Amino acid sequence: MTALLLQRARRDRVQLAVWIVCTGLLAYVTANAVGSTYGGAEERTSIMRLAVANPSILLLRGLPQGTSLPAFVFFQIFTYLALLAALMSTFLAVRHSRAEEESGRAELLGATPAGRIRPTVATIVHGVAANLVLGAAVALGLAVGAMPVDGSLLTGLAAAAVGIAFLGLGLLAAQFAHTSRGANSISVALVLLAFVLRGVGDALGTPSSDGLRITSAWPSWLSPIGWAQHVGAFTANDAAPLLLCAALAVACGGAVFALQSRRDSGASLLPAPGGRADARPWLRGPFALAWRLQWPTIVAWCVGGALFGLVAGALSGVVVQAARQDPDLATMLQTLVPGEGTVTQVLISAMFGLVGFVAAACAAQGVIRARQEEAGGTAELLLSTPLGRVRWLAGYLLLGAVAIVLVLASAGVASTIAVFASGDDEAHIGESFAAAEAQIPAAVCYLGVLALVFVAVPSITAALGWALLGAGVFLGTFGGLIGLPQWVRDLSPFTHTPVVLARDTDLGGAAWLVGVAVAAASVALLLMRRRELR
Amino acid sequence: MSDLVIEARGLVKRFGRVRALDGLDLGVSAGEVHGFLGPNGAGKSTTIRILLGLARATGGGATLFGRDPWTDAVELHRRIAYVPGDVSIWPNLSGGEAVDLIGRLRGGTSDARAYAGRKARLIDVFQFDPTKKGRAYSKGNRQKVALVAAFATPADLYILDEPTSGLDPVMEAVFDAEIRRVAGEGATVLLSSHILSEVEQLCDRVSIIRAGKTVETGTLAALRHLTRIEVSFSTGPTDAQLAAIPSAHDLETAGGRVRFTADNDQLGAVLPALAQLGVQGLVIAPPSLEELFLRHYGDAAQ
Numbered sequence: 001m002t003a004l005l006l007q008r009a010r011r012d013r014v015q016l017a018v019w020i021v022c023t024g025l026l027a028y029v030t031a032n033a034v035g036s037t038y039g040g041a042e043e044r045t046s047i048m049r050l051a052v053a054n055p056s057i058l059l060l061r062g063l064p065q066g067t068s069l070p071a072f073v074f075f076q077i078f079t080y081l082a083l084l085a086a087l088m089s090t091f092l093a094v095r096h097s098r099a100e101e102e103s104g105r106a107e108l109l110g111a112t113p114a115g116r117i118r119p120t121v122a123t124i125v126h127g128v129a130a131n132l133v134l135g136a137a138v139a140l141g142l143a144v145g146a147m148p149v150d151g152s153l154l155t156g157l158a159a160a161a162v163g164i165a166f167l168g169l170g171l172l173a174a175q176f177a178h179t180s181r182g183a184n185s186i187s188v189a190l191v192l193l194a195f196v197l198r199g200v201g202d203a204l205g206t207p208s209s210d211g212l213r214i215t216s217a218w219p220s221w222l223s224p225i226g227w228a229q230h231v232g233a234f235t236a237n238d239a240a241p242l243l244l245c246a247a248l249a250v251a252c253g254g255a256v257f258a259l260q261s262r263r264d265s266g267a268s269l270l271p272a273p274g275g276r277a278d279a280r281p282w283l284r285g286p287f288a289l290a291w292r293l294q295w296p297t298i299v300a301w302c303v304g305g306a307l308f309g310l311v312a313g314a315l316s317g318v319v320v321q322a323a324r325q326d327p328d329l330a331t332m333l334q335t336l337v338p339g340e341g342t343v344t345q346v347l348i349s350a351m352f353g354l355v356g357f358v359a360a361a362c363a364a365q366g367v368i369r370a371r372q373e374e375a376g377g378t379a380e381l382l383l384s385t386p387l388g389r390v391r392w393l394a395g396y397l398l399l400g401a402v403a404i405v406l407v408l409a410s411a412g413v414a415s416t417i418a419v420f421a422s423g424d425d426e427a428h429i430g431e432s433f434a435a436a437e438a439q440i441p442a443a444v445c446y447l448g449v450l451a452l453v454f455v456a457v458p459s460i461t462a463a464l465g466w467a468l469l470g471a472g473v474f475l476g477t478f479g480g481l482i483g484l485p486q487w488v489r490d491l492s493p494f495t496h497t498p499v500v501l502a503r504d505t506d507l508g509g510a511a512w513l514v515g516v517a518v519a520a521a522s523v524a525l526l527l528m529r530r531r532e533l534r
Numbered sequence: 535m536s537d538l539v540i541e542a543r544g545l546v547k548r549f550g551r552v553r554a555l556d557g558l559d560l561g562v563s564a565g566e567v568h569g570f571l572g573p574n575g576a577g578k579s580t581t582i583r584i585l586l587g588l589a590r591a592t593g594g595g596a597t598l599f600g601r602d603p604w605t606d607a608v609e610l611h612r613r614i615a616y617v618p619g620d621v622s623i624w625p626n627l628s629g630g631e632a633v634d635l636i637g638r639l640r641g642g643t644s645d646a647r648a649y650a651g652r653k654a655r656l657i658d659v660f661q662f663d664p665t666k667k668g669r670a671y672s673k674g675n676r677q678k679v680a681l682v683a684a685f686a687t688p689a690d691l692y693i694l695d696e697p698t699s700g701l702d703p704v705m706e707a708v709f710d711a712e713i714r715r716v717a718g719e720g721a722t723v724l725l726s727s728h729i730l731s732e733v734e735q736l737c738d739r740v741s742i743i744r745a746g747k748t749v750e751t752g753t754l755a756a757l758r759h760l761t762r763i764e765v766s767f768s769t770g771p772t773d774a775q776l777a778a779i780p781s782a783h784d785l786e787t788a789g790g791r792v793r794f795t796a797d798n799d800q801l802g803a804v805l806p807a808l809a810q811l812g813v814q815g816l817v818i819a820p821p822s823l824e825e826l827f828l829r830h831y832g833d834a835a836q
Contacts, residue, residue: 102669179625179669275628277664283631284638292631293624377622381680384586384616385639388608533588 004109004122008096016130019088023081023159024137030077031145033482035069044072049211051075054347055203055315060354063202063229064214070147070234078155078233082225083195085134085163089127090187093170096123099180101266110265120171120260124253127167135160151234158228161245165224166191168252175259178268185300196307198226203315224248286387286395294369298403301362302410305355309411312351313418313432348415348435349499355411356439356497357473359404363447364465366400367454371461380533393528397451397521404443412436434500441513442493446472448517451524458534537564539599539691539722540585546593547580547746554580556746557594562724562739567717569737570726571827577746578726579619582695585724586616598691612641615689619696619726621676623668629675630657630664633683642687649686656682659708674700685712692716692723698732710736730827742827758820762795765804767813779807791815 038044044067051057052064062075097120100106109119139156143149170187177183201220208214220226230241259269282288370393373379383389415432446469454461475484476494489495496509540562547555555577562568572578583589584596587607596603598610623632633653634643643649657664662678671679677700684692692713698706713736717723727733733740734754741751750757762783769790776785776792781800786793792813796804801818808816 275631275665275667277628277630279627279631279634279638283635289635293626296626377618377620378624380583380588380618381616381622381636382639383588383607384611384614384618385636386608386611386641387639532590533583 001118001122004119005126008122008126012092012095012126012130016088016092016133019084020130020134020137023084023088023134024141026084027077027081027138027141027155028145029141029482030478031073031142031147034073034076035146037483038072039069041067044069045212048072048075052207052211052214057350058202058205058214059196059199059311059315059351063205063216063220064212065232065235066212068234070151073142073145073147074151074155074233078158078229079195079198079225081138081155081159082162082228083191085131085159086166086191086194086225087188088134089131089163089167090170090173090191091184092127092130093123093167094174094180094183094187096126097171098174098177098183098268102178102180104266107265116260116265117257120256123171124167128164131160131163131167134163148234151237154231154237154239155233157239158231158233158242161242162224162228165245165248165252166194168249168256171256172252172259175256175263176269178270182270185296189300192304192307194223194225196311197223198229200311201226202229286382286392287398288395289382290366290369290396290399293373294366294399294403297365298362298406301358301365301403301407305358305407305411306414308351308355308358309414309432309436310418312348312355312411312435313415314421315351316347316419345431345435345500348419348431349438351415352411352432352435352439353476353494353497355408355436356442356494357469357476358411359407359439359443360446360472360493361469362403362407363400363443364450364469366396366403367447367450368462368465370396371454371458374458374533383533389528389531389533390525393451393455394525397447397525400447400451401444404440404447408436408439408443431500438498438500438510441510441517442472442497444517445493445513445520448520448524452520452527455524455527455531538562538597539564540568540596540724542581542585542594542596544594545581545584545591545596547577547584547589548592553746555584555591555594558743558746559748559751560596560741561751562722564722565717565720566738567713567723567725567736569733569740570724570743571728571730571733571740572726572743573728576743578743579695580746581743582616582693582724582726585693586611586614613690615640615684615687615692617677617680617684617692617694617697619699621673621680623671623676623679625667625669627668628665629662629668629671629679629682632668632679633664633686636683637687640687640689642689653682653686656685656712659711660705672700674702674705677701678705681709681712685716688719688721689716690721692721694723695726696728697725698727698729706732758798762797763801764793764795764817764819765808766791766793766817766819767808768792768815770814771811775811779804779811 038047048064048067051061058064062077062079064075065071100109100119106119110116135156135158137156138159139149139152142152142155166187169190170183173186173190174180174183177186198216198220201216201218201223202214204217204219205214206217216226216230220229224245227241227244231237231239263269283292370379373382379392382392412433412435415436419432450461450465450468453464457464472492472494475489475492476497479489479492479495493513496513498507498510538561540560542558542560545555545558545560546553558577558581560570560581570578570581580589584591585598585603587603587605587610590604599613601610603610623629627635637643637649637653656662660678660682662675662682666675668676668679677697681697684694698709701709710732713723713725723736725733725737737754739751739753740757742749765782769787769792771792776782779785779794780803781796782794782804783797784793784795
C-alpha cells in the first residue's frame with residue numbers, strides 16, 4: 001500500500017504541484033486585487049447590484065452574499081477554485097484507473113498481491129490527500145491576501161470537498177468508459193455540467209430586497225459546486241452543505257468497488273465499439289483523416305459551445321422581460337452597455353466571449369493532435385506515402401478552421417433558438433451570429449500561432465499550446481479584475497475580440513488577429529517544407 | 535552503376551553530438567533482395583528514414599531511382615512501400631481502415647476490384663482481423679497492418695525495417711512467401727533485420743553495418759568465402775598428429791570432438807591429412823551467417 005501511494009505521489013509530483021500552486025495563487029491574487037480595486041464599500045455595493053441584476057454575471061461568478069470585502073472575494077473566485085479542484089481530481093482519477101488498465105500496467109499490478117482493490121484504495125487516498133493540500137493552499141492564499149482565517153479555511157475545505165466529490169465521479173466514469181480518453185470526456189462533461197447547473201440556479205435565483213444577495217433556484221442544488229458555494233464563507237460560515245459532497249464521494253466510491261469486483265480487468269460497462277473492415281470511401285487524404293480522427297472531440301466542443309449559446313439566449317430573454325417590467329433594472333442595465341447596443345446584444349456578447357474560449361481550445365487541440373500523430377509514429381506511416389509534409393499539415397490547419405466555425409455556428413444556432421423560445425421580440429437572428437462571428441479572429445490566431453510552434457519547436461506544442469490558451473483566458477477574464485496594466489492584457493488575443501453592437505463595431509483588433517493568424521500559418525507551412533519528422 | 539535503385543555514399547547523420555551515421559555506403563541493384571544487417575543502434579532505421587525523406591542527411595548523399603529522397607519525396611513515394619520497425623497505428627481506426635487509407639494515399643486502389651482481391655488474400659494469409667480498433671492490436675498485429683498495407687498495392691521498391699520482429703514462425707513463413715512473390719515480379723527489396731535465418735533465406739546480397747558505417751557488403755557466397763570453414767571429427771588422433779595438420783587454426787578438443795577452422799582456399803591441403811589420420815564422424819561446415827555476423831559484431835564487444 002505504501003509502495004502504491006509513493007508511486008502515485010512520485011508520478012504526479014510535478015503535475016499536482018502545478019495545479020495546487022496555481023489554484024492557491026489564484027486565490028491569493030484575487031483576494032489581493034479585489035482589496036485594492038474594490039476597496040470602497042460603495043463601489044462594491046454598486047457592482048453587486050449590477051451583478052444581482054445581470055444573470056450572465058451570476059453565471060460566470062458565484063452567489064452574491066452581501067458586500068463585505070471577503071464575501072465579495074468569495075463571490076468572484078470560489079466557483080473557479082472549485083472548477084480547478086474538480087478538474088484536477090477527475091484527471092487524477094482517470095490517470096490512475098482507466099488509463100492504467102488501458103495501457104496494461106494495471107495487469108502487471110493485478111498479478112501481484114496488490115490485487116484489484118488495493119490500487120483503487122491507493123488512488124482514493126492519494127486523491128483525497130491531493131485535494132486537502134489544494135484546500136490548504138487556497139486557505140493559505142486567501143489568508144495571506146488578508147482575508148479572515150476562519151472563512152479562508154472554510155473556502156479551502158469547500159474547494160477540497162468539491163474535488164473529492166469529483167474524484168469519486170471520475171473513478172465511476174472510469175468504470176464505464178473503455179478508454180481513458182472516453183473516461184476523461186465523461187468526467188470533464190460532468191464538471192462543466194456542475195458549473196453550468198449552479199450558474200443557471202444562481203442566475204434564476206431570487207434576489208433579496210436590498211438587491212445584494214441571492215437565494216439560488218433548485219438547479220444549484222444538483223451540483224457539487226453549488227453545494228459547496230452554499231457554505232457562505234466569511235458570512236454564514238456553515239460547513240454543513242459539504243456533507244452532500246462527502247456523501248456523493250462515498251456513494252461513488254461504493255459503486256466503484258461494487259462494479260470493480262464484478263468485472264474483468266480491462267473490461268468496461270460501456271462496450272468497446274467494433275470497427276469496420278473497410279474504410280468509408282471518403283477516407284482518402286489528410287483532411288479526411290484529420291476529421292475521422294477528431295470528429296468526436298469536435299462534436300464534444302460543439303456541444304459545449306451550444307450549451308453556452310443556449311444559456312446566453314435563454315438568459316437574455318429572461319433579463320429583457322424583467323427589464324421591461326422594472327424600469328429601474330432597465331436603467332441599471334443600460335449603464336452596463338458601453339455603446340449603443342440593446343440589452344440582448346450586451347448579454348449575448350458577454351456570453352459569446354466564453355464560446356470564443358471553447359472555439360480557441362478546439363483549434364489548439366487540433367494542432368496538438370498533429371503533434372501527437374508525429375510523436376506517436378503514425379505520421380511516419382502517412383508521410384512514407386506520396387503525401388507531402390506541407391499538405392499533411394495543411395489538412396490539420398484546414399480542419400482546425402472548420403472546427404472553429406462549427407463550434408461557433410452551433411453556439412449561434414442554439415442561442416438564436418433560445419432567444420426566440422423565450423419570446424424576446426427585440427431579438428434578431430443576426431445578433432447571435434454576429435456575436436459568434438466576432439470570436440473567429442481570436443480562435444484562428446491561436447490556430448496559426450500554434451501551427452508555427454508545432455513546426456519550429458514540436459516537442460513543446462502541447463505544453464505551450466495549453467499554457468498560451470490558459471494565459472489568454474486568464475488575462476481576458478481576470479486581467480481587468482486584478483488590475484493588470486493594459487499592455488499586459490493586450491497580450492491576450494481575447495482582449496482584441498470585437499464587441500458587436502448596433503453601431504460602431506471596432507474591427508481593428510480583429511484585423512490584427514486575422515493578420516497574425518494568416519502570417520503565422522503561412523510561415524509554418526513554408527517551414528514545414530524544410531522540416532524533418534521528429 | 536546506373537541500375538542501382540538505392541545508392542548511398544558517405545552518408546552522415548548527426549543528432550547533436552551523436553553521429554548516428556558515420557559515412558555509410560549502400561548500393562542496392564534493381565530486382566535484388568538486399569539484406570541490411572546490423573545490431574540495434576547501428577543506424578539501420580536512421581538510414582531508412584533518410585532514404586524515405588523523413589530525415590535529412592547531415593553529410594554525404596543518397597539517391598533512390600537516381601533522385602534525391604529529400605526533395606523528390608512525394609514522387610518517389612509513389613513507387614515505394616514501407617513497413618516501419620515499430621508500427622504505430624491510429625487507436626480509433628480499425629486495422630482495415632488503416633490499410634485502406636494507406637493504400638489510397640499510395641494511389642494503388644484505382645482498380646478497386648483488384649485491390650479488394652489483394653487485400654482479402656493478404657488478410658487471409660496473415661490471419662488478420664481487420665475489424666478491431668487500432669488500440670486493441672498487439673505488436674504483431676500492428677505489424678500485420680503495415681505488412682498488409684505494403685503488399686496490397688504494387689510497388690517498385692519495398693523498404694522493410696525489421697518487419698518480422700513481432701511475428702510468430704508461421705507468419706514469418708507467410709512473410710517470406712510474400713517477399714519471394716514481389717521479388718519474382720521484379721521489385722527491389724531492402725530488408726533490414728537482425729534475424730539471420732530470414733536474411734540467409736531471402737537475400738541475394740547483404741550489407742552489414744556497425745556504428746553507422748558499412749563494414750561488409752556482398753553476396754552471401756562472397757562473404758562466406760572470406761571466413762574460415764569449421765572442421766570437426768571424433769577424438770582419436772594424438773596431440774602430435776593433430777598438430778601436424780596443415781593450416782589448422784583455433785584447434786581445440788571438447789566433448790569428444792576435435793574442432794578447428796581452416797581458410798577456405800587451404801581446404802585442399804587439409805583433406806589429405808585428415809584422410810591419412812582416418813578420422814571418424816567428419817563434419818565440414820560452411821560458416822553460418824551467424825558467424826559472419828558475430829565476427830563483425832565481436833569487434834564492438836572487445
